[in-house]
Amino acid sequence: MEQIDLDSTDLRLLHQLQVDASLSNLALAELVHVSAPTCLRRVKRLVEAGLIERQVAILSADRLAVQQGHGLTAIIEITLDRQDEERLAAFELRVALDEAVQQCYRVSPGPDFCLVVFAHDMPGYLALAQRLFTSDANVRNVKAFFSLKRSKFAPFVPVLPVLPVSPP
Template sequence: MEQNNNTNTVNLDSIDLHLLQALQTDASLSNQALAERVHVSPPTCLRRVKRLHEAGLIERQIALLSPDKLAAVLGHGLTAIVEITLDKQTEEQQQYFELRVVADSAVQQCYRTSPGPDFVLLVQVADMPAYLALAQRLFTANANVRNVKAFFSLKRAKFMPSVLLGMDKNY
């Protein structure tokens, strides 16, 4: 991996890509196991992963929880995919809305989209009353929201929070 000081761009080689792929599949791997997986020495592996972090390519490492197993303890909760159309779509209005929704802990993901709605949100709340409170807090209290369309998840068939790295030619 090379970093060009003039443009802040990072050049990735196949080892870097393999490291990123392995880490986004299982970030709990020890440095030794990661080095073995990508066929480099442990010191090389450690140095490269550190540079990937420093370059900002690895934002953070988290644990993915099992909602189905936690449901027995916490309840199932409610997942909604919400389409939002703003009344005024100026850059300033879009930034204002985006800042409001991303600050709310119930909003798990936020995307600006085109064409169609201005935003698509993935929200997770405890139940329907909690969704109503969220809708009132984020959508109806803001006069710039023209349309809200919510879809409630019945079952999650796949969840793969990964970035395509170009190593799999099926994308």
């Protein structure tokens, strides 16, 4: 992955794209005070450098729940029996490939991993637990916490220096 120098325009672009990635190139260019061609070129460079991984739509879990049911969100602590790099990487890969796993973090101290998972219901969670944890002889301990309410969800990486927040 290429290391690039970031200037204040790059930082403003990264910030603004986190606020609203659906902006047209022209609107984005106006917000960060550059020409449209410069904006397009810089965003392309940021993508190629891997600073922008992907652009996604963030769905309203509460509104979608009206259509599909609320489901279960669980935060799960996993402790492995053996923590050599090969076994850590194997577990990490297996959970990363599972669609129910929304986030996976290797952590220290305490458990080896913290996962955020989604299941449609308790039988769905039990199937996930069997698939990912019970069937793995190296999983020593599983501790699940079920979300009662999501108070905040912000997939936002602070960009330094701190920039003023533009309204969405």
